[in-house]
Amino acid sequence: MAVCRVQASASEQAWLEAAHTFIQAAIFPVGKEPDTQLAQSVISCVKETWLSQGENQDHALPLNYSFVSVQDLKTHQHLPCCSHLSWSSNAYQAWVQGAGPGGSVLPRKQLLLLGTLVNLSGDSEQKCRSGSLCVKDNTGILDCELIDLDLSWLGHLFLFPSWSYLPPAKKNPLREGHLELWGIPVPVFPLAVSPRPLTPIPVLSPEKASFLLRYRKRHRVKEPNLAGKLVRLSALVIAQNKGFFIMTLGGLSQADSQAGSQVSIIVQIPAQMVWHRILRPDRAYVLTKLRVTKTRGHHFYIWTTGPSSDLMPLRPGFVQEMELDMPFLEADRTPLPQPTDSKDSRTQGSLVRDSKILHYLGTVTDVLNESASLYILDGQLILCLAYQQIHGLRRVIRPGVRLELRDVHLLQSVGGGATRPVLALCLHGSVFLQSFSRLKPETLPSYKVHGASLYEQLVWEYQLGLPLYLWATKALKELAYKLCPFVLRYQQFLKHSSPGNPSVALQLLAPSWDVLIPAGSPIRHAHSEILEEPHNCPHQKYTQLQTPYSFPTLLALAEEAQHRAWATFDPKALLPLSEAAHLTSCQLNRHLAWSWLCLPSCVFQPAQVLLGVLVASSHKGCLQLQDQRASLPCIPLTETSQPLTDPKLIGCLVRVEKFQLVVEREVRSSFPSWKELDMADFIQKKQARVYVQFFLADALILPVPKPTFDSESPKTDPSCPEGPHVGQSRLFLLSHKGALMKRNFCVLPGASLQPPKPSLSFCASGTWLCGTQRKEGSGWGPPESLVEDKDQKVSLIFPDSSVRWFPFLYPNQVYRLVAPGSSTPVFETEGSSGMSQRPLELAGTQSCLTVREEWTLELGSSQDIPNVLEICRALPESNLTQLLSDNFSNSLVSFSAEIVSRILCEPPLALRRIKPENAGAVKTGVKLTVAVGMDGCEYPPHLDIYIEKPHLPPQIGLLPGARVHFSQLEKKISRSNIVYCCFRPSTSIQVLSFPPETKARASLPHIYLAELLQGGRVPFQATASCHIVLVLSLQILWVCAHCTSISPQGRCSRQDYSCPAQSAISQASIRLLVEDGTAEATVTCRNHHVAAALGLRPSEWTSVLECARGPGRVAFQFKGSGTQTESPSKTHDPLALFLRTLCASPSVLRPIKVSFALERRPSDVTPLEPARLQQFQCGELPLLTRVNPRPRLVCLALQELELPSLPEAAASS
DSSP states (O other): OHHHHHHHHHHHHHHHHHHHHHHHHHTSOTTSOOOHHHHHHHHHHHHHHHHTTSOOOSOSSOTTOEEEOHHHHHHHOOSOEEEETTOOHHHHHHHHHTTOSSSOBOOBOOEEEEEEEESSSTTOHHHHHTTOEEEEETTEEEEEEESSOOGGGTTOEEEESEEEEEOOOTTOTTSOOEEEEOSOOEESSOOOOOOOOSSOEEEBOHHHHHHHHHTTTTOOOSSOOEEEEEEEEOOOEEETTEEEEEEEEEOSSSGGGSGGGOEEEEEOOGGGTTHHHHOOTTOEEEEOSEEEEEOTTOSSEEEEEOTTOOEEEOOTTSEEEOOOSSOOOGGGGSOOOOOOOGGGGOOBTBTEEEOEEEEEEEEEEEEEETTTTEEEETTTEEEEOTTSOOHHHHTTOSTTOEEEEEEEEEEOSOBTTBOSOEEEOOTTSEEEEEEOOSBOOOOOOHHHHSOHHHHHHHHHTSOOOHHHHHHHHHHHHHHHHHHTTTTSOHHHHTOOOBTTBOOHHHHHHGGGHHHHSOTTOOOOOHHHHHHOSSOOOTTTEEEOBOOOEEOOOHHHHHHHHHHHHHHSOOHHHHSOHHHHTTOOHHHHHHHHSEEEEEEEGGGSSSEEOEEEEEEEOTTTOSEEEEOSSOEEEEEEEOTTSOBOOOGGGTTOEEEESSOEEEEEEEEEEOOSSGGGTTOGGGEEEEEEEEEEEEEGGGEEEEOOOSSOOOTTSOOOOOSSOOOOSSEEEEEEEEEEEOOOEEEOOOOOTTOOSSOOOOEEEEEEEEEEOSOOEEEETTEEOOOOOOOTTSOOEEEEEEEGGGGGGGGGOOTTOEEEEEEETOOSOOSSSOTTTTSOHHHHHHHTOSEEEEOOTTOEEEEOOTTTOTTSOOOOOOOOOOOHHHHTSSOOSOOEEEEEEEEEEEEEOOOOHHHHTSOGGGGGGSOOOEEEEEEEOOTTOSSOOEEEEEEOTTSOSOOTTOOTTOEEEEEEEEEEEOTTSBEEEEOOTTOEEEEEEOOOSSOOOOOOOBOOGGGGGSSSOOOSEEEEEEEEEEEEEEEEEEEETTTOOBOGGGSOOOSSOOOOOOOEEEEEEEEEEEEOSSOEEEEEEETHHHHHHHTOOHHHHHHHHHHHHTTSEEEEEEETTEEEEOOSSOTTOHHHHHHHHHHTSTTTSSEEEEEEEESSOTTBOSOOOOOEEEEEEETTEEEEEEEOOOOEEEEEEEEEOOOOOHHHHHHHO
16 A cells, blocks of 8 residues: 555656646746746646546546647647546546437547637737637637636636547648637636625616617717617628627516617627627626717617727626606607618519528537538528628537527528528527537538638628529539549639639639529628618528529439430330331331430520530540549530631630530340330340530630649640640641541551551641741740752651540641650651651652650641631532542542431341341441532432441431531442442541531422423422322232241241241332323332322221232232233232222322422432333324433322312312
8 A cells, every 4th residue: 555655646746747847838927937826726726626526536636637738739639639627437428428329429638728718819800800719828829619708717827627629620721720618617716706886887778778879969978888688699790801799788677678678789899809709698788888889881870889898797786777867758669760771672473482580499410511601400400601700600510519599590492402491690690609519520521611711702792692502502512523623622613703813613603693693682781681670681581593503413414314315215206107017127126226316405404504624535536525523525616617626725614504415326126027116125235325515605615723633633634735845846737637547557667576456546638837946935936947849748647645636637727736845856857767658659748747645736826827828718529510420530529418317227138137146247337318518509419428347436426417528538339320428547527517406397399290300400309299190010018027038928938947037017019100291200109108199098008918918919010001910819819809990990090299209319320311202192193202201209208189179260260
C-alpha cells in the first residue's frame, strides 16, 4: 500500500508540474510574473469538477487527463473528438446509446480545455458583426458555439467540462475548426453577481413605448428603458458590411402580448450582435438607454439601442414602470399602420398558394446540401435555411442536431424536384439551437461542401423564390455530377459569379432565367420583410413549379434513348401486314435488320438539356460530347449546312436544348415468315448505336476556365492543347479527304519484324500555300521561301490517334499544321520515303507526309493567306448527264443527294439457300437509295449506293431524309445496265442537313401518260387517271418462305428435302394495259394491289389465294379477246374459269386512278427501244404507222376513279 501511495503521489506531482507548465504558457498574461493564485484556482476548479461525478474517489486529480491549448487542437487534432470531464463512464455509454442506430459517435478524448470566452476574434470586425463567440488563450483563438449564453460570462476564464472539437473538413480546408460547448462552463474565479439597484430601474412597457413612438414630437423621453417579454426575434442580417437584428417585446401577461401592445427594437451596434445568441422567446428582458431612429426604406420610426445600451434579464423588484404625464385613449392602443407592398397585390388565379406560419421543434436526420442550407428534419420535412444568413450555424448542423424554428413557413407541393413538404425560414423568423449532435460529421460529397457563396447569390442577387431555388440546387447537383472533377474542380465550378469573371454554373443555368423568373418580381428588402404587417416575404405566396428541365448524364440519356427505341420496336409496325405477308424469310429479316428512331428534344418531359465537353475521339475519328460518365457521338452543323471546321472548339462546354437523339437499331433475326413476327425468340441479337445531332446556332458554347484539371482527375482527349512556345507550322489548302477506314502501311526499314495490323487512318491531299513558319512569341514568323520548280502538292496520312482531326477536315478549307517543340524541319524531310513512287504519281503528288500524334491542327485565318486567290468553297458536283450515262471516262463521281431509304443488301440466291445456323457467314452490306438533287432538275433521279467492308459500319448521320454530299464514289453499271455507286478508300461524305422532325409526305404529281414519252426528265413517280383496256397476264404463286421454290399444298417442292422451312407464302402479280386518251402504258401490280386491280374484297381475295394453294401456281396470258392459260390445272378448273371470266368482265376493265413508279429507273442506261411499225385496220383500209413503245409502270397504289353523275356531266358540258 505504501508503494502504491508513493507511486500515486509521484504521478500527481508529475501531473501538477505539467499543469503549472501549461498554465504558465497558455493562461498567464504574457509579460507578467507567474501568479500562484491563478494556477491554484485552475487546479482547484479542475479537481472540483472531476470529483463531482462521484466515481473518482481513488484519485483526487484526473491523472489520465492532459491539458490542451487552442494551438494544440488546431495543429494536432485532425479528427473529431469530445471530452467530458464531469461524466462517468456509465454516463458516457448512456450518452453514446442515446445517439441511436446509424452514424458514428464522437470518440472520447481525455483532454482539459481552458480559455477565456470572448465575442470578438481579436479585432475581427467581420466576426463582431455576426456576433461570433470564441475561446481564447495565449496560443490562439478558436470559434465556438454555445447552447445558452449569459452576457456575464464574456471576458472570463473558464474550464469547459464538456465539449467537442470539429476540425476543418478535408474537402474544405479554407474553413476553420470550431468548438461545441455542451455543458455550462465552470468559471475559474467566481463571477460577480449584479447587485440589486438601490432604486428600481424606471422602464416603459411595450404598450407605452409604442405610444411614445407614435407621439414622439409631443412627448419626448430621453433614452428611456424598456421591459417586456420577447415575442419575436428576427434573423441576424448582414447587409453592406453592417449587421442588425430586430427583436419584438410584448407585455408580461398573455393578454398584454397581443399585437397592439408590442414594440420592435432594432439592434445594430456591432458589439451588441452577440445579444442575438442570448435572447430566447418567452423570456423577459430589460433594454436600457433606447432612442428613436428611422429605418432605411420606411417612412416610420423604430426604437434602437445606442452604444451605452445594456441588455439584462428582467428580475422581480429590479424595475419599476414609468408613468407618463399624459393619459392615452383606447384608440391609441391600436397598432401603428404598417405599409404594405403594392406588388404583392398581384394575383395569378388559383395557382397561387399561401404558406402557413408555425413553430416547429425537430431533429436533423440528413444533410441534403450543406452549402445550399438544405436539410431533412425528422426524416419527413425539408428544411431550407438559405433565406437567412447562418454562416456560423451551418458548420454545426448535421444529423443529430436538435433545432427550434420560430415563425417558420410550411410550404406543400412546392415542385422543383422537391417531393416532401418544406419548412423555410425568412428574415422574420429565427432558428435556435437546442442540442448538439453526438455524431461525427459525415464525409459529404464535394458538391454539398463547396459553393455556399454561389447559393447565397441565387437568393440575394437573383432573388429566386423557394421552388425555383430548390430546382436550381438540384440542377447544380446534376451539373456537378456530370462535370466535376472531369472538367472543373468543384470549387471552381461552384464559385461566386462576379463581373468579368462569370460562374460557369450560372452561365449554364442562366439561359432560362428570363422565362423562369417572372417579370416585376418584388426585390427583397430586409426591413420590410421583418417589420411589415401583413407579413410579406418570398415564402408567403408561392406557385408549384413544374421542373423546367434537367441535365441528365450522357450515359442516362443514351440508356433512355435505347430503352425507348427497343420499347417501340415492333416488327409488325415496321412492316405493314399487306407487305410482310408476301415477303420471303430472307426479305423479311433483311427489312427488319436495320431501323432507326429519332427522338427530338421536345419528346422528353421534363425537358432534357444536352451538356458535355466537345472532344475529338482519337479511337473512332468522330466528334463526341463527353462528361464524367460517358461520351456520345455528335454531329454539329451550322445554319448554312456547313460542318464544324475549327478545332479550337475542342474542350469547350456545349449546352443544347434543341437537338435530335438518334438510335440506329440493328437486329439479327430468323423469322420463318410473317406469322411469327410477334415471337421474340426468333431475334438472335440486337444492338443499338446512339448519337446526337444539333445546330450550332441552338447551342451555348463556353470555354472551360483554366486550369481545367486537377492532379487526380482524368483529362479529356488532348486534341487541342495550348499553343506551343517552340515549334513550326505550315499552311495548306485541302483539296480532298479520303475515307476513314483500317489500312495497312509500308513497313519502314528498322521497324519490327511482326506483320503490321491494319489500323484506323485516312488520307488527304492538298497544296502547300507557303513555306515553314517558326514560332515567334505568341504568333508565327515569316514563311520560308518555296522552291519554285518543286510541285507543292502533298499527300497527308493521318494514322492512329491523328484520326481525331478527321471530323474537322473538309475540302477547299485552309488549315495550319503545327509541330510543337521541334526546331529541325519536319515538313520537308519525309518526302516519299517508305512509299513506292508509283502510288504517289497516280495520286498526282510528289511527296507524302505522315502526320504525327503530337502535331495539332488549326483553321487558317484570312490574315494567314493574304496573297492567295479567292478560294472556291463550293462542293464538287458531277454533271447529271455524266452520272447517268455509260461513259466511264471518269468513274469517280461527286454529288449531293437526299437519302430516300436504307436497307441491308440482299444476298445472292445461292447464299439465301444456306441453313439458318450458317447465316452469320453471309457477306452483307448497306444499300442507300438516294434522290440526286442538282440545279435545274425538277424530278431528282434515284440512285443506289452500296457500302461494304471495310467501310462498315457506315458513318453516323446516313438517315432517310438527311441530305448528304458524297465525294468520289465509284460509278458502276450492273449486268442489267443499271448505274450504281460504291464506296471506295477515296470516298468521303458530308452531312448537309438532318432529317426533318415532321415527315410530311409530298403528294405525287398528276400527269398524262403521253408526258412519259416526251424528252427530258419525267417524274420517277406520279399519278394518272386512266382506263384498264386489257389484262395482259395474271400469276398467283405459293412459294417456300425460305428458298422460294414452288410449294404445292404449302409444302416445299425441292427434291433433296434440305429446306428447313415449314411455311409457304403467296405472291401474285397482274399486268394491265391502260390508256388515258393520250397514250397507252402497261402497269404491273403485285400482291395486295392485285386484289384492288381485280376489284375483289379482302375476304374474296383470301378465298382465291386459298384455292391457288393446291396447285401452287396459277398463271394466265391474255392476248386480245382470246386467252391462253399457263396453269397446270385443267381448263375447266373452277378457279381458272372464275379468273378468266373475271379478267374480261367490266368489273376489272374500268376507270381507275393509279399511282405508279417507272419500271425503267432513271439510272437504267439500257438503249431505248425504238418506235416500231404497226398496222391498223380502218374499215377496209390498212394503216401502217410508227408506234412508240408503251411505258412500263409499277403500281404503288390503285384507287377507284369517281366519275361525275349524269346531271353534273351535262352541266359541265
